[in-house]
Amino acid sequence: MSEFLQQLINGLSLGAIYALIALGYTMVYGVLRFINFAHSDVFMVGAFIGYYVGRALPLGTVWGGLVSMAAAMAGCAVLGIVIERLVYRPLRGGPTLNVLITAIGMSLFLEYSGQLVFGATPRAFPQIFPSKVMEFHGLIISMNQVIVIVVASVLLLGLEFTVFRTKIGTAMRAVALNPGAAQLVGINIDVVISFTFGLGSALAGAGGVLYALNYPSIDPLMGVVPGLKAFVAAVLGGVGNIPGAALGAMILGMVETFVDGSRWSTYKDAIAFTILIGILLFRPAGLLGRMTSEKV
Amino acid sequence: MNTIRISRTISALAAAAALAASAQDTIPIGEYACLTGKEASLGTSSHQGTLLAVETINAQGGVLGRKLELITEDTQSKPGESGTCVRKLIAREHVVAILGEVASSRSLEAAPICQAARIPMISPGSTNPKVTETGNYIFRVCFIDPFQGPVMAKFALDRLKSRRVAIFSSSTSAYSVGLAKYFKAAFIAGGGQVVAEPKYAEGDKDFNAQLTAIRAAGADAIFSPGYYNEGALIVKQARNLGITVPVFGGDSWEAQDLIDLGGPAIEGAYLCSHYSVDDPSPRVRQFVAAYEGRFGGAVPDSNASLGYDSALVLADAIRRAGTTEHAALRDAIASTRDFDAVTGRITINEKRDASKKAVIVQVRDGRFQFVESVSP
Numbered sequence: 001m002s003e004f005l006q007q008l009i010n011g012l013s014l015g016a017i018y019a020l021i022a023l024g025y026t027m028v029y030g031v032l033r034f035i036n037f038a039h040s041d042v043f044m045v046g047a048f049i050g051y052y053v054g055r056a057l058p059l060g061t062v063w064g065g066l067v068s069m070a071a072a073m074a075g076c077a078v079l080g081i082v083i084e085r086l087v088y089r090p091l092r093g094g095p096t097l098n099v100l101i102t103a104i105g106m107s108l109f110l111e112y113s114g115q116l117v118f119g120a121t122p123r124a125f126p127q128i129f130p131s132k133v134m135e136f137h138g139l140i141i142s143m144n145q146v147i148v149i150v151v152a153s154v155l156l157l158g159l160e161f162t163v164f165r166t167k168i169g170t171a172m173r174a175v176a177l178n179p180g181a182a183q184l185v186g187i188n189i190d191v192v193i194s195f196t197f198g199l200g201s202a203l204a205g206a207g208g209v210l211y212a213l214n215y216p217s218i219d220p221l222m223g224v225v226p227g228l229k230a231f232v233a234a235v236l237g238g239v240g241n242i243p244g245a246a247l248g249a250m251i252l253g254m255v256e257t258f259v260d261g262s263r264w265s266t267y268k269d270a271i272a273f274t275i276l277i278g279i280l281l282f283r284p285a286g287l288l289g290r291m292t293s294e295k296v
Numbered sequence: 297m298n299t300i301r302i303s304r305t306i307s308a309l310a311a312a313a314a315l316a317a318s319a320q321d322t323i324p325i326g327e328y329a330c331l332t333g334k335e336a337s338l339g340t341s342s343h344q345g346t347l348l349a350v351e352t353i354n355a356q357g358g359v360l361g362r363k364l365e366l367i368t369e370d371t372q373s374k375p376g377e378s379g380t381c382v383r384k385l386i387a388r389e390h391v392v393a394i395l396g397e398v399a400s401s402r403s404l405e406a407a408p409i410c411q412a413a414r415i416p417m418i419s420p421g422s423t424n425p426k427v428t429e430t431g432n433y434i435f436r437v438c439f440i441d442p443f444q445g446p447v448m449a450k451f452a453l454d455r456l457k458s459r460r461v462a463i464f465s466s467s468t469s470a471y472s473v474g475l476a477k478y479f480k481a482a483f484i485a486g487g488g489q490v491v492a493e494p495k496y497a498e499g500d501k502d503f504n505a506q507l508t509a510i511r512a513a514g515a516d517a518i519f520s521p522g523y524y525n526e527g528a529l530i531v532k533q534a535r536n537l538g539i540t541v542p543v544f545g546g547d548s549w550e551a552q553d554l555i556d557l558g559g560p561a562i563e564g565a566y567l568c569s570h571y572s573v574d575d576p577s578p579r580v581r582q583f584v585a586a587y588e589g590r591f592g593g594a595v596p597d598s599n600a601s602l603g604y605d606s607a608l609v610l611a612d613a614i615r616r617a618g619t620t621e622h623a624a625l626r627d628a629i630a631s632t633r634d635f636d637a638v639t640g641r642i643t644i645n646e647k648r649d650a651s652k653k654a655v656i657v658q659v660r661d662g663r664f665q666f667v668e669s670v671s672p
Contacts, residue, residue, distance in 0.1 A: 003512040006537075010504040120332035120372065122525055124557045133536055140538045215501030217529055217557050219334070225499060260505030266467045266495040 002138040007261050008254075013145040013214065015253025016152035020207030021230035022237070022245040023159060024080075024200030030176045030240035031196045032088075034096050037103040040227020041110035042079055042201045046072040046208030047125070047218045048118055054128035065129035065213075069151070072209045073202040080201025081194050089190070114220030125216035128209075148210045155206055156246055159199070163242060168195055176240070229256075236276055238289020247287055252276070322365035323358075323620055325350070325610065326385030326415075328396040328406060329603075333373025334499070334525055337551035338398045338599050342420045343368060345603030346395055348590050353607070359614045364607075367391060371402055378402040379409055386413050392620040393418065393629075395606045398548075398599055399523075400424035400471040407434045416626045418610055420602035421570070423547065424474045428648040433622075435629050435648045437605045437637070441471070444546060444568050445478025447654045447670045451566070452517055453486045455668075456542050462492040462515035464506060464530060466522045469498055475521035475546050491515050496526065503530050507537050521546040528557035535561040542566065547654075550597050555662055562659050569655045570598035571639040572666040583638045597664070598639070598655075605637040609644075 021043055028036045049072040057064035087106055091099045132143040163169040174182040175192045183189050211226060212218045229252060237248030252272060259271045279287065327346055330339030350366045358364060367389045369381035378397060385391045386409070393416040397403045403422035410417035411431035419427055419436040423444055428434045452458040461483060465476035480490055492513040494506035507530070510518060518541060520530050527549045534543060544566035555562055573584060573595055583604060587596040596604075609632055614620060617628035632644040640652040653671045657664040 003508055006508045006511075007505055010502075010508060014502055014504075115332070121336040122334060122553070122557070124553075124559070133538065135538065140536070142536045144536075211501075215529060216532070217501065217525060222501075257502075257505040260494065260496075260502075261509040263493075265506055265509075268497070 003261075005139050007257050009139070009141055009145060010261075011254035011257035012250070013148045013253075014257055015250035016148050017207050017211050017214070018226065018230045018233050018253050019246045019249035020152055020155065020203045020210065021226060022234040022249045023156075023242060024204045025231050025234040026237070026239055026242060026245040027172075027196050027200045029234070030242075031172060031193060032092075032099075034099045035103065035231065035239075036088075036197075036200075037100070037227075038083060038106035038110055039200065039204055040223035040230070041107050041114070042076050042083075042223075043204040043208040043211070043227060044114060044218075044220060044223035045079055045110065046076045046205030047212040047222065048114070048208075048220075049075040049205065050128065050209035050212060051123065051125055051218060054126045057128070059126050059128060060130050062130060065147070068128045069206055069209045072205040074205075076205030076208070077198040077202040080197040080204075084194060084197040089193075111220055111224070118220055120219060120221075122217045122219040125212040125218050127213075127216070129213060144214050148214055151206065151210060155203060159203070159242065162199070168192065172196055232273070232276060236279060236286055238286025241286065241288045241290075244286055244288035251287075322363045323360070323614065324365050324367055324389055324391045325607075326382065326389060326391035326394040326396075327366055327368045328371050328378055328381040328385065328394065328402075329368065330373040330397065330399065330402070331368070331370040333371075335373040335399055335523055335548075337524060337553040338421070338548065339371070339373070341551070341597050341599035342396075342398050342603030342606075344591055344594070345587070345596060345600035345605075346420070346607045347603075348587055348600075349604045349607035349611070351590070352586065353611050359611050360618065360620075364611065366607075371397060373399075375401065375405070378405040382406040382409050382417075386410070386415055391415065392614070392622070393610055393625060395420065395603070395610065397422060398602075399469070400427055400474070401469055403427045404430070404470055407431070410434065414622050414626075416610075416613075416622065416629055418606045418629065420606040421547070421599050422471070424470045425647075425649070426470065426474070432630075432648070433626050435609075435644060437609055437639070437642055437650045438547075438570055438602050439652055439654055440649050441475045441546075442478050443651075444654060445475055445480075446482035447656075448519065448544065448546065448568055449479050449482035449486055449488070450670070451568075451656055451668075452483060452519065452544065453488055456517050456544070456566075458488065458517035458542070460489050460491045460514060460516045462494075462510040462513060462518045463490055464492075464494055464496070464503075464510065464518055464520045464522075466498055466526065467495040469522065471546075471548060472522045476519075479519055479521065496522075496530075498523075498526070500526065501529060503533050504537065507534050507539060510534075511537060511539050515541060517541050518543045519545070521548075523548045524551040524554035525557065528554050528562060531558050531565055532561040547598060550599070550657070550664060552595075552597070555659060558659075563661075565659050566667065567657060567659075567664075569657045569664065571601050572655045572657060572669070573597070573664070574666045579636065580638055595663075601638040605639050605642065608637055609635060609642060 053071040054068040233248035233252045234245045237244030329343045371377040398421040400422040407430035466472035549567040613628035617624045635642045656667045
């Protein structure tokens, strides 16, 4: 029983990080209908911003950790907006495939620029938050896991509030529904899209810091695998659907954790992805995605 | 006009090529190593060791009256790169022999290419037996996993008094898979029991799930054959989960990064090594002093000493062969007997492996400290 609960906590903290990344994918898809493959590298940049800012501040303090995380979120938001402005906006209106391929190019650009700037050797991420291990009847929870789960929950609720309770959120939903009509009723599409990229990238930045905090070895290619998993989580939940992305990420985190903890850990990815394929066979639009027929 | 310019360029190129050929009084030696990426710490060490050896030999006048020229390619710790690196070294640089790699998976990639081109290859630190089984041009200067596995098993049984071990290995590295296999066989033969055998993949960062399973299985020690990057995170996460049993690894844990990444959690961990920097023998002291002098006080780890030895063995073979002709050079390397190297006396056996002692070290006070040495 205690092993089961322990794995539940492990899975929860892994899923929470996947969720933060998956949201960026799903938001951009919701508004622009394309997958921003550079998102996983914005996540990596977030971890590196956290690394540099975190080392400049006193380690092991709550405010130091929060400032590092805020810096990573702000830095990533700016990066996301700049990428959209310089790379994706000139291609808007063209075939989606062009933007998709450009996104892959942008991803490689960030990864290899990262190797040039930061070096390819992994670095030890500093303990920016206070570290503590708590024990309840054989159940062990580290402070880092608590921070990951709490911060991810707060950010998810904040996102939900932004999208459904604020003016800009309403504008985002309007653009997602029908960009042409949104423009006709006076919504500035450029601002909304920039905001979406900024918001998604800020979440990725927070995800990068939390990931690095839990698995403290960072390198310029660190975004590739979690980015792929988060993308899958977004598809599983129904791409374009915000609660769906969070749900998909939780399921993926849990499945991976429980397979890893079993005797079949060699086949972790195979089993996790088989389950995903199974779900998508029965719900092609994802768990919470709406079925829409393609307009011809 | 254009034609004339082109033909001029061609003749200039030809002249340059002729000049290069006449200036070729150096012996080109290829090296491929992971200087960047995940295992950069291992590759940088072996490269610096090799570089030091080449510089030392050249300072003493070179070999056969010619200086050695080391040409190094970076494999970036990535699968698929090693093949490209050695092809380039063979086809473009016309090297007489190749030194590398530390990681068995990457040596296994390059070995068939060297074998097919009949270019002798000496691996400094690949311990998987399959590497030299590739063919008669492939050698190594380190011990192999069928020796290292039982050494660690005996250490766990006798010294750690472990009876219920968990083996936490990587399913995607030839080194880890092989070492886990040989360790398991020897540990069970010695009366021990393997209570859990979870796996991870190279590049994984989250090991909590597997470690939770290990904790539930009630292991009294954890053996994790793999590389230092994952090793440091595994030990850290194990300690966070409240696992206090001894943790020990193989020779690929020996990197300063293990200590840097692992922090206080890694203190007390044991690992297998090829030599100890604390060894009082004059051969080792002289090497350590030279290395520290050349690389700004950096302490040479076992990969540095193996990289050094691989170049020494090659230079010795060229000297004995009296030529850099591939077949003669191969025969000379194969007949290396009782060669006095930093990591012990090297004899290349009929399987083209080096038979020599292993050392067990422990991380104490942020450095690798000698525990015991085990002879074959």
